[in-house]
Amino acid sequence: MTKKLIQHGNSAAxxxxxxxxxxxxxxxxxxxEIITDGKNIIISPLHQQPNEADFLHSLAKVNKRHRKTLEDLAK
Structure with a gap:
């Protein structure tokens, strides 16, 4: 895909x-995040990292769904 920059105020977009x-x-x-290696522009999304609440929520779902299996494995 080939693109051209467009005028956006005093900047290019x-x-x-x-x-x-x-x-x-x-x-x-x-x-x-926008970085360059001197020849290329590299644009990468910075997705928010999961926090402890997200982790605990996921853990509770796994424990609920696989309770019996986890109990058997713990023996």
């Missing part, structure tokens, strides 16, 4: 089409 945003799970609220 790159429009990213919706299918690419969906593929990378990016929306307008996603923070992006």
């Amino acid at each position: 790159l429009v990213i089409e919706k299918p690419i945003l969906q593929l990378l799970n990016i929306d307008l609220d996603t923070d992006l």
